Structure formats: C-alpha cells, structure tokens
Amino acid sequence: MNYQENENQNGLRHSFNVLPSNRLEASRLVLPVGALYTPLKPVTNPLVLKYDPVFCKGCRSILNPYCRPNFQSKTWDCPICQARNMFPPAYHGCSETNAPAEVLSQYTTIEYELNRPPGNPPIFLYVLDTCLPEEELSLLKDSILMSINLLPQESLVGLITFGTTAQVYELGFAECSKAYVFRGDKSPTHEQVQDQLGLRSSTFQSQPANPQSNLQGNINPCTSQVASRFILPLSHCESMLTTIIEELQVDPWPVKPKRRFRRCTGVAIGIATSLLECSFSNSGARIMSFLGGPCTLGDGQIAGLELTEVIRMHNDLRNDKAPHFKKAVKYYQNLTQRLVQNGHCLDVFAACLDQVGVAEMKSCCENTGGVLIITDTFENEIYQESLKRLFTTNEGNLTMAFNATIEVQVSQEIKICGAIGPLTSMNVKNNHVSETELGYGNTNAWKLNSLMPTSTIAFYFDIVNQTTNPGSPFRFFQYLTSYQHPSGYFRLRVTTQYLRWVEGDQNLNEIKVGFDQDAAAVLISRLSVFKAESEYLFDVLRWLDRSLIRLVTRFGEYRQQSADGLALAPNFSLFPQFMYHLRRSQFLRVFNSSPDETAFFRLWLNRENTFNCILMIQPTLHSYAAGQAYPMTVQLDSVSVRPNVILLLDTFFAVVVHHGEQIAGWRKAGFDQKPEFAYLKELQEQPVKDAQQLMEGRFPYPRFLECDEGGSQARFLIAKINPSVTHHTSSYNASPNANNTVVLTDDASMQVFMEYLKNLAWESRT
Template identity: 45%
Template sequence: MADFSELEAREGVRLSWNVWPNTKLEATKCVLPFAALVTPCKKLQDCPVVPYQPVPCRSCGAVLNPFARVDFPGKLWVCPFCYTRNQFPPHYNAISESNLPAELFPNYSAIDYTIPKPGGPQPPAYIFVVDTCVSEDELDTCKGALLQALGLLPENALVGLVTYGTHVQVHEIGFTECAKSWVFQGSKECDPRKVAHQLGLNRGGPGQQQRDHPGAGHQGGSAQPGLGRFLLPLSEGEFVLSDLLENLHVDSFQAPIDKRAARCTGTALQVATALAGACLTPGGSATRIMLFVGGPATVGSGSVVQREKTEAIRSHKDLVKDQAPFFQKATQFYESLAHQLVLQGHTLDVFACALDQVGLAEMKPAIERTGGMVALAESYHHQTFKDSLRQIFLKDEDGLNICSHGTVEVFCSKDIKVSGCVGPCAPLDKKSPLVSENTVGMGGTTVWRLCSLSESTTLCVFFDIVGNKEGPQDAAAMMASQQFFMQFQVKYTTLQGEARMRVITLTRHWTDGGNVQDLLAGFDQEASAVIMARLLSSKMEAEEEFNATRWLDRALIRMCSRFGDYRTEDPTSFQLSPQMSIYPQFMFNLRRSQFVQVFNNSPDETAYFRMVLCCEDAFNSLVMIQPTLTSYSFNGPPEPALLDVASIAADSILLLDAFFQVVVFHGSTIAQWRKAKYQDRPEHAAFSQLLKTPMEDAAEIIKGRFPVPRLVDCDQHGSQARFLLAKLNPSSTYNSSGAGGSAEVIMTDDVSLQVFMDHLRKLAVAPS
C-alpha cells in the first residue's frame, strides 16, 4: 500500500482511503470523504486489448473479472458484487484452470474490450464559432491560428463555420459560386427547431437540398441534409473555408465610443448547437463546437453586461451581494444549452482571448458538462492561445488523443452506495439501488456521460458507507477480514473512431473502525488533498454563504484530533504518522490557492481555474494545489527545493511549476551576470549551461500540457518575481525577524506554515 501511484499505473484509479471502516458511524469519524479519482482513458501498465465482448452478470450488470469465483466443471461464475451464479456463454466452453480468458488473469484488473460499431468509424466534426467584434489585428491573428489548425485536421473531418457580432452568420461552405451565409438576428432567442427549419434542415423533409447539392449524400444521405451544405469534409471544403476565413472582416456595426460592441455570443452558440443537432446523428461523429470569443456578450441570450461602458462587468463582490443582474439568467441559459449539447453528445470548447472578462463564469455549466476544453488568454497573440489550439489537433504523442461519446458506470459491493460525482461529465437518469440518499456534486445516479475525454480526464466519484455491523466481536472480526469490490465500466470512442469498453475492477478490505493503524496504512494523502479540493470547489459553487477556509480548517482539526498521536493539552507532544504527515501542508497551500482565495481574480479566472482542477488527474491537480520547486546552482545537479522564501538564493536559479504558470527565477547575482553577458564568453561555458538547463526543463514541462502554461522568465527584485513569491511559504515577511537567513522578504500579512502548524497542534490536542 506504500506507493499508491503504482496501483494507479495499473488500475487508473486512486482512492482517498484504501482500507475502509465497516460501519457508517466509524466512517463518519474518519472525517475525510471516501472517494475515488478515476482516469478512464489513462495509458495503463498491463492493460490488454481483447477483440471480443465482455460477459456481464445477468442480475446486476457487473462484468466478469479476476475476483469472480469460477466453477470450471459446471462452467459457472459467481459475481463478487451480487453473488449471482452465471452461466458462461457457449464460446467459453474450453475454459479451464490452465486455459483462462484474459479477464480472469489476476494481474489484469483493468482490461479493454473492442466493441463492433454499426456503420464503422465516423469522421470527427468541428464547427468554428468566431467572434468578429474585435480589432482587425486580433481578428487577423485568430484567422491565422484557425488556418493553421485546418492544416492539422484529417482530410475526412467535417468542418463548418459560424461567425457573429451584432448578427449570427452561418456560412454555406457547399455553395461554391459565391460567399453565401444565412443571417440570424443576434438579439432574438433561437429555438433549435426553428433554426433547422430556416436553414432547410428539417429531418424527414422533402430532401430538395440533396438534389441541389450532390455532395450532401455523404455520411448519411437524406437523414442529414446539412452535410454537403454547412458541414463538408475538409478535402472538399478546405478551399472555400480558407477563402471565407481570409476574407473575414470586423463586424460592420461599429460601436460608439461610449458603448461596448453588440456581441451575441449566446445566440451564436444556440445556432451552432442547432446546426450540429440537425446535421449530425447523436452518438455518431465526435463533434466539437469551438468558440473563439474576444469580449463579453452584450445582446441576446446569455448576455453578461450592458452595452454602456459606465456599467462595470460583475465582480466577485457583486456576486456575493447579489448585485449582478445578468448572472442568474445567463447561467440558466447556459445550463439549458448544456442539456441540449449533452443530449446530442456534442462538446463545447472555449478560447477566451480578451483583457476584459467574456462571461466564462456563466458558460461554465455548458463547458464542464460536455467535457470541453477551455483556454484563457489576454489576446489572440498570446502563446497560450496558439499552442493550446494546436494541442487539440495534434495526433502523435504530443497531442491530447481526445476520445468521445463516453459513459462511466459504477458498481460496488453491498454496504457501499454512490453519493455522486464531481468532474467534466453530466448525470444520466439511471436509477439503481446503489444510489445514496446523500448527494455530492452530480448525484442520484451511478452513470455519467462524458461527451469528450482525454488521457488525463479524471472523475471524482464519492461513496457512502451504509453498513451497520452491530453484534459480537467475532462477527466484527469476520467482517474485518472481508473484501469489498468496485467496478468502473467506461465506454468510449477513440480518436480513430473505434468503440472501446474499459472495465476496471479493484478490491480493498474492510477493517474494524477502531483499528486506527489499519486505516492509516491505507490513507492516500495526495489523493485526499485533490478530492478535498474538488469537493471544496463544488461546495463554493453550489452553496451560498459557504465559508471555505473555515470548512477546510475544521475538517483538518478534526482529522488531526482523530488520527494524531498526542497527550491532551500538550501541543509539543503532537505527531502525525508518515502516511498523514504532509496532508496539513497540502491544506495550507490549498487555503492560499486561487481555488479558495478569489481576491485579485475575476469570476472568469476563478471559474477557469476550478474547471481545470475538476478535470485533471491526481498528479496535475496536486501541482495546482502545491507547486513544485527545483533549484539549479553550480554546487551540483538540479534538486527539489522547499516551497519557501528561504529557498531563494542570489547564486541559484529556481524553476517553479504551478501548472498555469511555469516560472524561471534568477537570483540577483545570476541576473547581474546574465545582464553583463558572461554566458557569451567561452571561459564561462558552465554559466551558459546553467542558464540553459532550467529553460530546457521548463519547455519539457510545457510540452503536452493543456491548457499550455504561461512561461515567466524573471529576475529577483523584478516586477514579474511576484509570480514566484505569491506561491512561496512566507516564512520571512516585513514584520517578522526572518527565517533561514534568506535575503528575500515577502510583503504579506499571510501566516507562515510554521504559525499554521503551531495553531493546528494547539487546537488538535484541546479536549473535545
């Protein structure tokens, strides 16, 4: 149990607790939630791909796995979840102890099945929705990035273009005689059926448009009349689409100097969603609606601010005081859009490139529930935008290898129920006896839909222990030796269009809740920190007047009081076991992080940070909570450094990976030498190499990460040094005597980790 990352490499799952108490009462005493971080498409060790269908249990639906009891002579297997006896199908007749199918091998706790897909693989579809209410320079850069993206798409990919400003324009790519577009009024709400009717896309219609456009017969004939008109394979429509993009101009309805541009983002997304729904069959092509937006929506559905510049866009303070008149209505609009997109199985990606806010906080439901990608930058010129867009389309190891049309279903042993899920998914209305009354996140079901998922997409599934084992000691001892089981069934379509089903089955054991050492041996402090961060983000979004810092502190104090080793009212005697010793430090950094502290961040930025946290795997999430720091000097090879102001030295370089930013920080002496160009002299080759190494390591970190982090190259005492100082433990501040002899002092009133731990010890050892 020591290295939980090894289990994750085999199973793709990390549990907060790997040993569970056998009663509800003892589970409550554990304070921290019982949950699993499931990464459905993670590349696993020892995960075979088999070319046949799984064998499900006829009673509960769980799939045959290594923990099933097998009666070889009788050709029967017993489901470990519901104890039902199942007959093997006829093609398993040759099964024996020496001739096992792959799913019964003990080391194959995760296995991939290839499922035949009717109609064969379907090409992906991309609808680009482009905001034209930006400057000419910005629009040119956006157009350039889109033209580059077209070059990375497969030839058979379906592409479409919607542009918007004051009005929405749907471009008919299949009409080659001249540029032809269908215009919708931006200030009016668009019903999907009316949009389809106005575009001539009513299903089951007379089919006149197919006769007019011979290309429309591709991918489904009369059932999909928009193909060949508004959506075309890239090989056929690339010339027209490139021409449309190159000739795209800024919105002709220019705004007066005292008003914001009339931008109908919500209406444009409604039209694009209706277009995708009318042209493509649900569950067919992997469809992405990609929004490129350069400012806030001011007209039509989903508006977030008035056009008058005298009215400021909402801030966190306005949201708390209920002084954001557009927020509630816009959020409800995007929730209804999310519902429509999930029904169609389509994904919304947002590239928000503006100095001002664009309304990302309101769009959050539509992005999150469809598993969409989101990138936030100050401008289309920013490298974060250009590189993040490329990442989505790259097909080799540098790309994200995005899968589509995913569902995740959870099965578990009796005495365990499913409370809910927090992550980039939407609940499906499947009732089950496994559903708990206590709802966390998206609950009330054991099945969730993922319209889009990458190799790092991770769901956080919460469980409720409902066992109530009262009785004699021998019964408790018998229970303690028993195992419990979980199974995650993941269905998805790969980037190549192949239908797969991954079945992950894992087992852990029960213990008597009074056996603290047994519980501690199975505690995963890294996974628990990430799970608490997700739960906290979910509560901050859902619960009004929720005090996040107080909630975190109370949970930490109760946990330390329960699992710490101490004498009552003696803080100096307090100790935590190694399995839990770093957890308070994670909580200290989580309290100070951008997920909890909204000061100096806009609602859009906060929504962006929380969206990324709630879809990344355990490792990446932990980097967001507690960044990693590496020190480079002449004294030896690079080595990990404490995330503390004391780590700053004049003659060293620090590399900080905070996920959203990667900072290369040069000490004052190194910075002076660099300015004096010592690195260009042959006799200072070692110094030249010292400067290069952290930059090369930073480039390696950035490669393959989405969204692409911002690279900050700064010097000690420089203005951009704030990116590093904000993440460090302020052990030496302007009002302290200093710690560790560091020359650097942080101008902050935040408490240091030492003060935080002193208070924690004092409160943990107090009489309950």
C-alpha cells in the same frame, strides 16, 4: 500493489486503500472514502477485445479477474452481487489452461470494441468572433487554418461566424461563399433554425456526403441535408472552408467611440447547438468557439454597449449588482442540458484583455468536458500551443473520446454519494445510490461528452454496513466507461478494483498505512471548490479547518503529553501542507481574480489527474546554484528565495524562472558572456531547458516567465511561497538586511498555521 502501480495499471487512486467494516467506523475517518479514476489513462497492459462483454444477470457488472469461474460447470460467480452466471456458448471451449482474457489477473483493466456499426467521424463546428481588430482577426484566421491542417481528413467540419449577426456557412455550395444570416438580438428556437436553413423542406433532395451515415440504416432527412450542405468531411470542403476563412472581414457594423462591439456570442452558440441537435444527435461533436470580447447583444449578454459600464466582478456578484449575470447563466445552463442530451461539448478559446463571460458559460464547458483557454491575445503562445495540442494524435487517431458514459458498480456494503468532474448526472439509480449527495449525486451513471487522456473523475462513496460482517474481507468496485473512439468505433473500458476492509479501532494502523494523502487532498479540494460555488467562503474554510483538525486528532500520535509532541505518519505528514496552500490558492481565494479567471482555475482543478492537481495546490520549487551539480528541490518558502540562486517554480498554469538579485546583477554586468565565467552562462541556461521539458506535452500550455528578484513579475513566485519572513516578524525587524526575502502580507505563515493546528488537535483530544 502500491499507489503508483495501481494508477499506471488501472488509472485509479483511492483516499483509503483499506476500509473500515461499518458506517460508524467510516464516520471516524473524517475524510470521504473516494477514488480518482482516469478513464482514458494509457495502462500498463493494454488489451482490446473485439467482441461484446459478458454481463452479470444480477447487477449488470462484467466478467473480471475477481470472479470465480468454474469451467467444468461453465459458470462464474459475480464478486459484486454474488450471483451465479452461465458462460455464453462462445466460452464453452475455455478451461483452466485456456482461460479467457477477462479472468486473467493482469487484465484488471480491459477494453472491448463493441459489435456495433461505427458512428460518424468526429465533428468540429467552428464558431468564430469577427468583432476584432484587424490584426487580431488575422491572427485568429491563421490559427484556425493551422488547426484545420491538423484534423484527420475524414473529420466533419462546419463554420459559423458572428458579430452583430450570426452567419451559418453552407460549405456544400461550391460556386461562391454562401451564408445564412440570423439576427443577433434574439436567439432563434430550434425549429426556427431548421426553417431558416431549409432543413425541414421536403423538396430538398440530396444524398448525404458522409458515406458512414449509410451504415445507420434509416437516414434522418435533416441529417442528410446538413451533411451535404453545412457540415461536410474535411476532404470534401477543405478548399472552400480555407477560402471562406481567408476572406473573413471584421464585423462591418459601425462602433461608436467609447462603446463596445455589438457581439452576439450566446446567439451564435445557440445556433451551433441547434444545428448539431437536429442533424448529429448522439454523435461525437465539438463546438469550438473563439471569443475576442464580451457578449453585448442578445441572449447570454454580460455587459452593455457603453464602456462606462464595467464588467461584473466578484463583489458585484456577491452584492447582486450584476444585472445580466443570472439571466445569462440560466440561458447557458439550458444550452448545457441540450448539449449533454445530444452528446456534444463546447470548447471556449477566449483572447481578450477584459472578461468575455466565461463565468456565465462555464457550465457549457464544465458539464460537457469542453476545453477552456483564457489569454490576452490570439498571438499568445498559450493559445497557439494549446490549440495545437488539442489535436494531438496517437497511431493516426486523435487522443480524445466522444459521447461517453461512465457507470459504477459496487459491493452491497458500499453506496455511491456522487462524482465531481467534467460530467453530468444521468439520473439513473440503483440500490447502491446513497442518500448523502456529494458533487453530482443521486445516480450511479454519468454522461461525459468529451474525454481527454488526463480527464479524471472524483468518486465519493459511503460505507453503509451497520455491523461488522465477517464475510469476505474484500469489497469490489467496477467502473464501466463506454465511449466513441475517434476512429468511429464504440468501445467499453472496464476497470475492476478491490479494497480490503478491517474492523476499524482494532486495526487502525492498517487503515493509516493505506491512506493516500495525494488522492485525499484532491478529493477534498474538489469538494471544497464545489461547495464554494453555492456557499460562503468563510463557511467552506471553516469546514476545511474542522476536517483537518479532526483528521489530525484521529490519526496523530503524541510522543509527549503536550501539543508539541504531535507526530504524523509519513503518509499523513504532507496533508496539512496541502490544506494550507489550498486555503491560500486561487481556487478558494477570489481576491485579485476576475470571475472568468476563477471559473478557469476551478474547471481545470476539477478534471486533471492526481499529479497535476497536487501541482496546482502545492507547486514545486527547484533551486540552482553555482557549484551545484544538480538542481535541488527546496521548500516552497520565502527562505528559499536567496540572491545567489535561480529558482524554477512550476504551478501547472505557469512555469517561472526566478533569478536571485546577485545572479541578475552578474547577468546585467555581462559576466555570463565572458569565457572565464562560462559556468554562469550554463547556470542560467539550465533552468530554462528544464522549464521547457516541464511544459512539453502539458495541456493547457502553461505561461512561461523569466523574472529577477524584486521585479514586477516576481509576484508570481511571491504569491505562492509560504511567507515565513514578513514585515511583521521579529527577525525582520531585528535584522532587515538579512538575506531572507521579506513577503509583504498579512497571511499567516505555515509555521503559525501548524502551531494552531497542533494546539486545537490537542485540545480536541483532551
């Protein structure tokens, strides 16, 4: 099975698909042994079994196609821990010709619909910023009403607005709009929120508006009150909710000239957390916050009221000159712990020309699986389309999962170092947890409060076998993902995978053939970004460079006895390019990016699937020219930028159509409007059509740009290409009128980078 087939069938990619047999040989691989797993990946052979799985009594793994069933003795042997288990009575009718689906070879990924009462429908608690200009508030209200129309009618919804104060709306009060007001200068405690909302009053008697809650047996009185007053089924309160949103006004607190709005963002999110915590703990819920500016009041404050106080930048954080940063980060990290514990996630939709504090609150999104979107205005197509696509449905259900956990079981020769993705450690340990920690480690189980179809987790493993073991040539991995389906039912997805192992030095070629450079690049990229959060960039880049040099030294071949004779196998040849572009990317280089933008880019790199992550690291570039039947894939290099071609650049976050100087001149002269030059019109329309196809279905919605060579927005292309021709190169100094585009940069080109790599690898080898 090749890499793409394995990903389509199981949602799995491995950096090394053939493993060395002991720790010493594994250390010579240089790169980490790891896997990229997409829990909600639509698989090739989907199957949902409506009964509970069969667990191994030894390691708690689940019956799978790699077990050894004996239908005569009604037993099966676990491939992970080798324990022998009895089939339960329900399986006693099974035989070789009537085997259960779990042991069939095509079902290496299978789902169970657990025999548990369904939970609450999905909960969406809107938290809206009203410190906005009138036009922006109107756009925000329109988009919120649009999103409400996309929600299933059984969804539970609530509303909180904030400005100088925070208001919690009682949607169950049908007579008029009724809200409970909280001070914005200090975050109330969990108990204070309950007291002010009257949730701990024994005199309040009401039946829960959510009929599903009756299935849970004993009903929490607080849940009953919230479900009848503040968070109701959309079908019960849609009219009231729509009226309240339509009547929202700009925050009435006066704003003096040259001052910012008094905005209590952190307090409002804290109140939303407390409201869900006391009523819908361990139920799938999204706190959807819509922010129009920085928090200037109360907990979570990132800036003062005076406009003369510039919002912190990377230099301020590096030099410890951001007075609000550490306190705000600590506040949001405490909120994150509460959100994780209760199975809720925070979405942030920020629309402002300045920063809003995403860098401080990123843990609330990153560790809960929440969505993060940053734009300049609520009118922006990026915001509008991303919000719409968040509520995409499949067969009548939202394409998202709630309140999930993922557990990994491995063979005894393997240990788990950690994971990186939209998750938090559950601090659950077993004998397969490694002392080496990479990412969120010291556990074999993680919490994922929200999952999307492309949410992908990076797992890192350690081979601990000290000597070559001549036993079974296979080592097994099993991923157990339990989650709440949007329908309310609880499901368990089980993916079982095996990798073959060999004695390293004697079978090095087999290990080389099993190398997946795309998966390895994503694994190392996530690890470098994780390191960059707590280490100096210089140290991270040195670690990347040393790893690349050691990898090339280990797996490169020298056809001549010199550095110029270096040759890499095809499945290694692109890896140095990935590392070159990663070093120059916005994920590591923070120059010309705000802390909010850096947090945004890193969050999406740490959660998207392999294809999308590679696209972020090394964008694709296509060229369109007159007389050319099809677009050509060209190098991401300055030599590809020519006056007579149109380029289509896809960076995942942006899609750019770049017109060469000659093409732009023809368009400005109106040649494309003349019948005899119809091919020019078709030439200019085709890249735009292809760009629309690239953006179709992508989440978050990318920025679309059309620009001309030499224009201001051409910088989006120039910043991504390899600067093979710069103002420093001799070819430019010799012939400045050449057709090659000159990139004004002091960065080393890929050619220089590769020359240094060859020389250093040769020196290490000799």
